[in-house]
Amino acid sequence: MAHAARLYLRLSTLLLLAGSALVLVGWIPTRRLGGIEGLQAMLAGCGVCLLASLVGALPVIRSKPGHSAQNITTLMGSMLLRLASAALLTLIVASQGRFAIKPLLVWVGISYLAFLPVDTYFSLRATRATDD
Numbered sequence: 001m002a003h004a005a006r007l008y009l010r011l012s013t014l015l016l017l018a019g020s021a022l023v024l025v026g027w028i029p030t031r032r033l034g035g036i037e038g039l040q041a042m043l044a045g046c047g048v049c050l051l052a053s054l055v056g057a058l059p060v061i062r063s064k065p066g067h068s069a070q071n072i073t074t075l076m077g078s079m080l081l082r083l084a085s086a087a088l089l090t091l092i093v094a095s096q097g098r099f100a101i102k103p104l105l106v107w108v109g110i111s112y113l114a115f116l117p118v119d120t121y122f123s124l125r126a127t128r129a130t131d132d
Helices: 002-056 058-062 068-096 101-127
Strands: none
Touching (some): 002 058, 002 068, 002 101, 058 068
16 A cells, blocks of 8 residues: 555556646646736646545555556546546536636646556556566
């Protein structure tokens, strides 16, 4: 269990770093195009995808490395859970009306794509067979 906690902490750290870099790069253009409302939507969109990535990583964390057929099922389930979590969280956040919809949806899409390499790297490393 300690190994799973370390993996999850490592993923959380990588996602926070990627999210911070994304916010730094997007701050000025979003401020110019969307004002304060755009910045709030940017942070909400990045937060939605950060949470979706963490939820999607749970099947990978719970799996045991080794068996390739099981790993493929785990990875596919993880991807589906991440996508479903992102869609559901986006619907919940958008339906509350607290954030501008267009910047929210743009930043959900951007952050989903930005977090995808981190999730993929993590998932492949976590499910890799230890007897290679």
